[in-house]
Amino acid sequence: MSSIRTIPSLAACYDLEVEQMDVKTAFLHGDLEEELYMEQPEGFVAQGKEDYVCRLKKSLYGLKQAHRQWYKKFEYVMEDQGYKKTTSDHCVFIKIFSGDDFIILLLNVDDMLIVGRNASRIDKLKQELSKSFAMKDLGPTKQILGIRSKHIDVRYHWMRDVLEAKLLELEKIHTNDNGADMLTKALPRVKFEACCLTSGMEAFPT
Incomplete structure (x- = not known):
């Protein structure tokens, strides 16, 4: 996130x-x-x-x-x-x-x-x-x-070089393994905790 x-x-x-x-x-x-x-x-x-x-x-x-x-x-x-x-x-x-x-x-x-x-x-x-x-x-x-195109140029510009050099391989991530944005959609607790873990956050117990 x-x-x-x-x-x-x-x-x-x-x-x-x-x-x-x-x-x-x-x-x-x-x-x-x-x-x-x-x-x-x-x-x-x-x-x-x-x-x-x-x-x-x-x-x-x-x-x-x-x-x-x-x-x-x-x-x-x-x-x-x-x-x-x-x-x-x-x-x-x-x-x-x-x-x-x-x-x-x-x-x-x-x-x-x-x-x-x-x-x-x-x-x-x-x-x-x-x-x-x-x-x-x-x-x-x-x-x-605003999230602008130059944001990509500064923070992720290295990705283009890495992909061109074929140092990484792009793979499709299945929906079940893809972290959702917790700020835009309601999720079941299990999915919410999984998304928190994916984004480096911690879901506190209730």
């Missing part, structure tokens, strides 16, 4: 504050770990230096390494603030202050959803993030993050 649907559901259930932020030119924040060169773009070739190539100083959108480098830098900043990424979704970061006082941050490409009970703590996190990245504060969420 997608975190982008689970976290807003938790916020609605427990009446939490929900704020949204956007990172401007997110993929330019990543630092390259190796030297990369590119041909001069058509229409921007330097006269007298047609045989020169350009050396990249920052990651660019569309570069395979760009997604990974942007995430690594963001992860470093979040961990420096005391947040930990969840094991089920590495784009979800959480920090527990005490009891029910916590903040959850969901990173969706270059959009962020920040959920918590304490508005002042949320504001502090936004201020800290703005020190490291060019941020746009969208305020209280009026429209939940």
Whole structure:
């Protein structure tokens, strides 16, 4: 089950504050770990230096390494603030202050959803993030993050390479073994518990 649907559901259930932020030119924040060169773009070739190539100083959108480098830098900043990424979704970061006082941050490409009970703590996190990245504060969420095609490019881009290299084989999953979305349909308890197990959740006994 997608975190982008689970976290807003938790916020609605427990009446939490929900704020949204956007990172401007997110993929330019990543630092390259190796030297990369590119041909001069058509229409921007330097006269007298047609045989020169350009050396990249920052990651660019569309570069395979760009997604990974942007995430690594963001992860470093979040961990420096005391947040930990969840094991089920590495784009979800959480920090527990005490009891029910916590903040959850969901990173969706270059959009962020920040959920918590304490508005002042949320504001502090936004201020800290703005020190490291060019941020746009969208305020209280009026429209939940959309699932866009670039979400696939960032989080699942590696699948295309794996399938092309024939390192994995796609198989049809029978309905009985396929985890259903617990937020959209009513299920018998046995099926519900099986779906919880499939999605990494735990069904509490009643």
